[in-house]
Every structure is written in C-alpha cells, then in structure tokens.
Amino acid sequence: MPEIHVRGLVKEFGDQRALDDVSFTVADGELFTLLGPSGCGKSTTLMSIAGFQTPEQGSIEVGSERFFDAAANVAVPAERRNLGIVFQSYAVWPHMTVYENLAFPLKVRKLKRAAIRERIREVLDLVEMTPLEQRYPHQLSGGQQQRVALARALVYSPSVLLLDEPFSNLDAKLRDRARTWVKDLQHRLGLTTIFVTHDQDEALSMSDRVAVMSAGEVQQIGTPEEVYRRPFNRFVAEFVGRVNLIEGVISHGVVDVEGGTHKLRVIGADGADGAVTVAVRPEAVSVIRPDDMSVNGTNTWEARVETVAFLGDHYEYEVQAGPLALTVQSPRRVDGDRIKLHIPPDMCAVVG
C-alpha cells in the first residue's frame, strides 16, 4: 500500500476558489479523513485524486506514480489510476446483478471467467454478501448496496480506497454499524484510505488522522484527539464538537479574561502574548458544588446556573461566571443555582 502525496492543489470555478493550496500526505495503511462543511472543497479534493476534476495547480502522487502535475502537464485518466471509490450514492449499476457489478472491473482487466468467479467469491465473503450475488440493486437495502459498492471498489485490489460520504444515505442505527464494520475492514486489509465526510462524529471515531477543511483551505491536520483537544483556530474549534470561546489578553501563560474579573491559566501556549481566544470544551469543565473544597485556586470560578437540561447520559448547564456565559456538562446533577467550575489548564486551547 502506497503513500499519497497531495501538494499545492488550486482549483477555481469561475472566480470562486474551490481549492486553495491544499497539501497533505497520507501514510501507508492510514485512514485519512477530509472533514468540513459542504462547499469546503473536500469532495473536490477527493475527485481530483480520483481524476474526475482537474486542478489548475499542484500535484498528486500515489506511491511512485505521478497521477497529476499541473506544472508538467501530467494528468493520468481516471481509469488508469487503479483506485477504488465508494460514492455517496453508491453508484451500483442498476442494470447489473451484484455479481455482474463486481465482474465488470475484472472483465476490463481481461481476467478469465474462472478467475473472475473465484475473486468475486473471495470479496463477497469479505463483505458478507455471497448469498445475494444474483440480486439486482433495487432488491437490496441501502446497507447492502453500500457493501456491494465497497466490494466493487475492492475487487480489483486498488492501490488506494476513496470513500465519498459513504454513510450519509444510511439511517442513524445502520450508520453506526457500518462505520465500525468499514473501519474494521480497512484495518484488517491495511488499506490506505481517504474518507470524506461532513460529520464530525464519523471523522473522530473512524480516522487515524483528520484534515479539517474550510473555504478551500486545510485548517488543521492531526489525530482526532489533537484536532478535538488542541484546535489550531476558531473554525476548527467550532466545527469539531461544541466549544466555549473565551477572549482575553495572555501573558506568561495566564489569560486575563475580558472584563478583568477572571484569570485563566493555560498550558501549551508558550510565548503567546497579547489578545487571544481560548477554546474550552463543555465536558472539560468540572461542575462542583459550591461547598466542595477538594478543588480550589487556579481556574476555579464561581458561577450562577441559568438553565439545566437532562440529556440522558449527562446534564447540560448554561451558566454565568462573571461576564462569561458558558455551556458546561456534567454526568451528575448539582442542585442549587450557585455552583463552582473548574477548568483544567491542559484542557484550554489557544485558538488565536
């Protein structure tokens, strides 16, 4: 399984910049996710790798093969890139049976009938669809169609697997199962995979690494934990999960919160100076009874409870700490309208 190098992709639609200097490297066997809202350029990036879009600048290499290089005028046609793709709509050919769908890429590769039969058996076993090989797509459920699409993308041992929002057409329950299953399969086969989604839960739960994109630019690349805990900027902080943004002035690792009454110590912001925004996840904040003295001092604030909502596995509080309106979560209910909040310094990320 090869590495994928994407360097400096630029693509314009009219005067709209769809891709603006997009670069990343995907390691061998890695599941790499492009995450972002619709129109952020993630699908354009994927389709450029697949060969269905031609960027104006940049290059794309898979292993030792150069698929695309605008400067050298190289653009290998889609059909010669040997990539496996699962489309959002699955694109299972409606006039062919499951078997015929899988046979097509092999026929194109001049395999003998017996070899085709054997290979399809193997791959259908892999996706647990063997009993349904003579069915037509309209006789299959959404989840089954997705497995066929995946099997068809794998049947010819592509060098890389590309997944374009493959779960967005499944209902919530099925989606969870499909995620686990695909991740497991990807891991077992050691497939280098690029996965496109707008769903942050999906991105965080499945990926080895995530690239968060917005307005055609890559905002941050990192492991799910990094992207979630240490977002580089406001966009990443707000797009990946929920967040409280606290503004203030930092010096020597301590933020003077706007309004002047509160101080917030942060870790990992060495050298930062001046006006900053600090991102704090709602669940990173500990909600404590006002008489609890076990935590005290640094980053511990008094707050007034505005509303409490019960959300099954946790309680969500809207609180007012001095000038700051914050959203915090706690697995336990703390009664009374006065509480104490503790924000661990290592849970604070300076985002700009």
Place this chain on the structure above:
Amino acid sequence: MATTPYEQPFPSPRRSVVPAWALQWGTWLLACVLVIGPFIPLFYASIRDRPLYEDGGVLTLQPYRDLFGDPAFWHAWGNTLLFAGLTTLMAVAGGALVAILCVRTDLAGRGWFGRLILLPILLPSLGMVLGWLVVWGPGGYLTQTFHDRFHLPTIAIDTIPGMALVEATRLLPIAFLTCQAALSRADSSLEDAARSAGARPVRVLFNITIPMLRPALLNAATLIFTLSIAALGIPLLLGTSNNIVFISSYLYNTWTNASTPDPGTVSAGAVMMLVVATLLLLLRNKLLGAEARFVSVGGKSGRQALLRLRGWRWPAAGLLALYLIGTTLVPILGLATMSFVVVLTPLVAPWDLATWDHWRVLWEDDAFRRSIENSAIIAVVGAVVTTAFVALATLVAHRSGFRFRRTLPFLMLYPRATPGIIIGIGFFWAYLLTGAFGDFMRDSIWGIMLAFCVRNLPLAYIVMYPTLARIGEELDRAGRAAGADWWRTSRTIVLPLLKPAIFASFILLFVEIINDYDPGVFLVKPGTEVMGATMLSQFIQGLVGPVSALALVQVVITVVVLTIGAKVFNIGVTRGEHGA
C-alpha cells in the same frame, strides 16, 4: 494482514480500440459539418452572379438586390407573418386550454384526451393538409354538404386565417406539451396556499395557475411561430387557388419556375429566412433561461386538488372530442374515402363511384411504388443512424471532458429552427460542390436521407437528453474508477441505462422521417422519390386520388408504428423500473 487474500496483482485495464478523443472529435466534427456545412455553400451561392456549378462568376449582392426589389417577396413575407401570428395565437390558446382541462380539472376521460391530443403533430403533415382540403376545402365534401343541405357556411381554409387554423391544429400539441409539463411540475402547495387563503378554485386557476404558465406559453409561442414560418405544404396545397403565397412557397415557385435554373435569389431568400429562424431560436434560448427561474422547487406534486367542472364535465369532454373528430379523424376519413372513389362529392353516393384505380396507380406507377419503398428504407436506416449518432453526441455533450462539448447541444438543436426547404437547398448546393461524394449522394436515396436525418436531429436529442440527465453521473464515474475508459463506460453502463430513450427516439424518428418532405423537394430525382415529395409534385399535377391513397399509406404506417412503439415502450418501461 497476510491472512486475507486481498492483495493480489491484476493486469492493467484493457483500452478500447478507438480512443475516446478520436470518437469525441469525430462526433463533434461530423455534427459541425452536417449542421453548419450545408449553409456555407448556400450563403456562397447567394452572393454570386451565377449558379455554383458554372465556372467564372464574381461576388455580387445582385441576388439580394433582385430579391428585395421584388414586391412579391415582401408580399409573401407579409402573408407569412400574418399566418404565423394567427397560427401561434390559436395553437397556444388551444394548447393551454386543453392542458389545463387535462391536468387541472376533472374532465371526463382526461387521460385519453391527454394522449389523443398529441396525434396531430405525429401524423404526416402533408397528408393531413390534403385530408383537410378534400373535406373542408372550397369544393370539399363537408363544405358542400353544409352549404347545400343546411345552408351553413364553413370556415374557408383557403384564406390566411383558414390556413392558420389548419396549421394551428397540427402545432397545438407543442403548446399542450409545454403547458402540461409546466402544470404538472408546478408546486401544488402554491395553489393550496391560495385556497386556504380563501380563494375559490376558479379564482385560483385565473390568479395563480395561469400566470404561472406565462413562461411556458412564451416558450411554446416562439417555437410554434418559428415552425409555422417554414410551412410549405399549406401554401402550396391550400393557398394556390386564391394565389396566397408564403415565403417558403415563393422560394419553391421561384426555383421550379425560373427561366435560369437555381437562381441566386432563392439562395438569398433562403439566407434571409435562415437569419430570421436563427434569431427566433436565440430568443427562445433566452426565454428558456427565464423559464427556469419560474420553476418552483420542492413540494410533492401529484396530489393536486382538481378543479371540479360539475355540469361541464361531460359537455366539455364532448366539445373536445368533437374538435378531435373534426380536425383529425374527419380529414383521415376523407383521405380514405377519396382514395376509393373517382370523385368525392355529396351529390353522388360514394359507393356508386367506387374504384380501385388510385390504389392500382400506387402499385403500378413506378414513381409511386418507388417512393413508398424509398421512404421505408430511408426511414428505417435514417432512424437507426440518427439515433445512434445523437446518442453518441449527447454522451459527448453531457458526459465527457471534451473541450467543445458545450457547443454540441446548440448544434443538435439548430436544425429545429431551420425551415426544411432551406436544409434542402443547402444540401443541394453541398452535394454539387463535393465531387464524387456529392454525385453519389445526389443520385441515390442516401442524399435525401442525410438531409432528413439532419432535419430531425433535434427530436432525437430532445428525447434523449432528459433521460440522460436522470442517470446519475456517479454511475459512469464508478465505471471509470473501475478501470473502463470513456467508450467502454459509455457502452456498458450509460447506453444500456439510456435504452428506453433510445427506443423512443428510434420510433419517433422513423415516423418523422417517413412523413418528412420539404427538405426533399429540391433533392428528389427520378429513381430517388420519397412519399412526401411525390405527393406534392403529383398533387400539383392534379392526381388527387392516388395522392390521397399515398397519404393514407403514410397515416396507416404512422399509426401502426406508434401503437406498436407505445406498447413495446410501456413494456420496456415497466421492465426498466424492475431493473432500476
């Protein structure tokens, strides 16, 4: 990882024998040559002082000067515009009315009417004009009957308004189809909203439904106007007795009666007509863009509350049936009777004048018999070739990365704006200038077939494009990703999914080509006659009986093929649904 048999080296994908770029360039170049090519010699011929086949000759504007100096030319334009205007008015008003009745009211038998109303545009236009003439013409059977028996006047179809009525009945289906489409895709919640605001159904109809039709009406009006400007059979068959000349018949008469053959003035007139038609097409493209803005998105259609006609439910259906009988069935019956009698007159019972002579002529006269054979061959081969070409060109236009793909839809739709007689003159000149190839085309039926095919390209495209647009692009991308090149993906994935449209296109093209005549009038020679052109020339010589028989042959072939086509198509569609 090695526990799975996943990783396995496969040979690299096979490539098609003909590379995609060759196919795409070939398709595009062919489209350019066929659609634009014939007009270049036409234009050239219009600015020379002698026909193209004569050596020497200088460039001159004399043909235009001659043409513009001829008062008859301007008179013909006046007649044509009046005729086209009246036709458009009647066809659009009628088509919109029938569409509203069939889509928005509980008219009795509305499903049937919705289908039957389309028949006139598919029936042979020349034959139907002849049918009108035989029944409703100045000496026609019913005209005389009404006049002598009931002392009632009938509409004089040999006047401009009368001719417009005849043309309007043929073109009404276009307005009907456009309005029907607009009405059924309109979001019914817009009407529901008006009703819940307290408006009665009739008020909703006038204040919401009809205003929403406006873009569709404009669009249909432009197309009908463009088509009626090109009418040739109507002025030749109905206008001659009152000496009413349209621009197309002016060109036809000038060409056939000229002292010097193939005069430059005809080419100049044709160029002018082409310019007018092109401007109308551009206007229509603009209007279509405007129409897109009126499309109301969202909302589930289909569960629309129908306007209740109450007491008018059956009378309205009766009137509509009467209209269809009078304008479609009666002319056909007239043709049928005419073909079996010596003279068609209410004074003598038809069975006393019965004869097989007309049909015998059809069988025994070489020109008639050959024209049936030629038309059949041309229609079958032409429909196959055109369908195949348009299928390929539509794929290049909408499913390829070909550089000039966006020009293809315009190229394929352009002949729709071009009057048939002009396509005929264009090909005439083109064959004259292309040496051995041109000689071969001029001396065989294939030259006529090519002109008919080009004329009917737009129909095939109009049928195929909407179906292609519904086939998700990810389906062919999946094919490309799987290793198949453009042509193989098109062949094994897109074209099979396009099958219903390909079949429908074949059926409609067959019917259109077998009934087509005006591009052929300047191209036919002894030996290469086709039905429509033979009808025209024989009618002018006064052989009404055999011509009626020939027209009836056209009508029967048309109805039979359409019926079979609809049956097979329905089966095809049901199967398609199972497979999709």
